[in-house]
Amino acid sequence: MLWREVRLRWRTGTLRLLALCLAALLCTHFSAELKSKSLPQTRLIVKVPPKEPGVEVYHRRLEEVPSKRQVIYVRRSSKGASYGRHGGNARRDTLQPARWHIDLQPWAGPSHSLEEEAARFLHYITKSQITCSRFVANGLTDHYDDTLKPWTVCLDNKFSLAHQIKDKQCCVYSLGLGEEDNIFELNMASGGCEVHRFDPSIASAHIHEAERFWHHRLSVDWRDPNPAIAPHRLHSNTKKLKTILNEFGHWKIDVLKADMESAEWKILENLILEGIIEQIGQLVLEIHLHWPGFEVSGNDSSVVRYWYSLFKELEHKDFKLFYTYKDFSKPQLFLKKEVFNASSGYILSWVNTRWT
Numbered sequence: 259m260l261w262r263e264v265r266l267r268w269r270t271g272t273l274r275l276l277a278l279c280l281a282a283l284l285c286t287h288f289s290a291e292l293k294s295k296s297l298p299q300t301r302l303i304v305k306v307p308p309k310e311p312g313v314e315v316y317h318r319r320l321e322e323v324p325s326k327r328q329v330i331y332v333r334r335s336s337k338g339a340s341y342g343r344h345g346g347n348a349r350r351d352t353l354q355p356a357r358w359h360i361d362l363q364p365w366a367g368p369s370h371s372l373e374e375e376a377a378r379f380l381h382y383i384t385k386s387q388i389t390c391s392r393f394v395a396n397g398l399t400d401h402y403d404d405t406l407k408p409w410t411v412c413l414d415n416k417f418s419l420a421h422q423i424k425d426k427q428c429c430v431y432s433l434g435l436g437e438e439d440n441i442f443e444l445n446m447a448s449g450g451c452e453v454h455r456f457d458p459s460i461a462s463a464h465i466h467e468a469e470r471f472w473h474h475r476l477s478v479d480w481r482d483p484n485p486a487i488a489p490h491r492l493h494s495n496t497k498k499l500k501t502i503l504n505e506f507g508h509w510k511i512d513v514l515k516a517d518m519e520s521a522e523w524k525i526l527e528n529l530i531l532e533g534i535i536e537q538i539g540q541l542v543l544e545i546h547l548h549w550p551g552f553e554v555s556g557n558d559s560s561v562v563r564y565w566y567s568l569f570k571e572l573e574h575k576d577f578k579l580f581y582t583y584k585d586f587s588k589p590q591l592f593l594k595k596e597v598f599n600a601s602s603g604y605i606l607s608w609v610n611t612r613w614t
C-alpha cells in the first residue's frame with residue numbers, strides 16, 4: 259500500500275516537473291521568435307563613402323530611423339558630379355543599378371565586314387585624343403630607355419597625377435603575370451607613389467620589395483572565385499579589382515597599369531560594368547590583338563566591334579587617349595592575319611579627364 263502511494267507521488271512529481279520544463283522551453287522559444295520578428299529580416303549594411311567635393315553624405319544612426327534600417331542619403335551638387343584633385347567617385351555602384359553588358363556600337367559599315375571594323379578600330383587606337391605636355395615612360399625618370407616597353411603616364415599639371423605625386427597621395431596598381439621587369443613600379447615608388455603589384459607567380463603572399471612598393475600574390479580577374487569552393491582548395495588566388503580595392507581599403511587608383519596577356523578585355527569590361535573605372539585616374543594598358551582574348555566570342559568582325567565598343571565606353575566616361583604605341587617587336591598579326599598593317603601588341607594610355 260505504502261509503496262504504491264510513494265510511486266504515485268513520484269509519478270505526479272515527475273509529470274509536474276516535465277510540464278514546467280515544457281512551459282519554460284515554449285516561453286523562451288516564443289520570446290526569441292518575437293525578438294527576431296521585431297528586427298529587420300535583412301540588415302542593410304551601407305558603408306559611408308569617403309567625403310568628396312560635390313557630394314554631401316548624411317548618415318543617420320540606426321535608432322533614429324523608424325524602419326530600423328541604416329539609411330544613407332547622398333545629395334549631389336547641382337553641377338553634377340565634380341571630381342576634385344583627390345579624384346574618384348567612390349562607391350557609386352551602391353547608387354547605380356548593376357549593368358550586365360556593355361553597349362555595343364553600331365557596325366562600322368553595312369556589310370559587317372572585318373575590313374570595316376578593323377579600319378575603324380585601328381584608326382581609333384592610333385590617334386591620341388588629348389595633348390599631354392609631359393609624358394613620362396617607365397616611371398618618373400625623364401631618361402628614355404628604348405629596350406623597355408614604354409609604360410607611359412602623363413604628368414601634365416592639368417591632370418591630377420602630377421599633384422597627387424607632389425602631395426605624396428598617389429596610388430599605383432600594376433597587374434601582371436610575372437613576365438615583366440619592375441622598372442616602372444620601382445620608379446613610381448621612388449617618386450612618391452604607393453605601388454601595389456599583383457602577380458600570381460611570386461613565392462609568398464606579400465612581399466615588401468622597397469619603400470612604398472609591395473607585391474601581392476593575387477591575380478586580377480573579371481569574377482571572384484566561386485564561393486562554393488573552399489579557399490584552401492583553390493589553386494589560384496584570383497579576385498576582381500573591386501574586391502581587392504574593398505579589402506585594401508583603397509577608393510581610388512591614380513594609375514592602373516595592366517599587362518594581362520589577353521585577359522584585358524574581360525577585365526576592362528568588368529571595371530566598366532561595376533563602375534570601378536571611375537575610381538581610376540590614368541589607365542595604361544597593353545592590348546593583344548592576335549586572337550580575340552579570353553572569353554571573347556563571335557566572328558572576327560563581332561570581336562573587333564566589341565573591342566571598339568569597350569574603348570567607346572571609356573570615352574563615354576571621359577577617358578581620353580593621350581599616348582599610343584605600336585609594338586614592332588611583336589608579331590605583326592591582327593586576329594591571326596598579316597593584314598591591315600597592324601601589330602598584335604599596342605600600349606595605350608588614357609587619362610580620366612573628370613579628375614582634373
Ligand SMILES: *[C@@H]1O[C@H](CO)[C@@H](O)[C@H](O)[C@H]1NC(C)=O
Pocket residue numbers: 369370371372556557558559560
Ligand atoms: C558576324 O556575326 C554577326 C552577328 O553575330 C553578323 O551580323 C555579321 O554579319 C557576321 N559577320 C560576318 C563577316 O560574317
Ligand SMILES: *[C@@H]1O[C@H](CO)[C@@H](O)[C@H](O)[C@H]1NC(C)=O
Pocket residue numbers: 584599
Ligand atoms: C604601316 O604602319 C606604319 C606605322 O604604324 C607606317 O609608318 C607605315 O607607313 C604603314 N605601312 C603601310 C604599307 O601602310
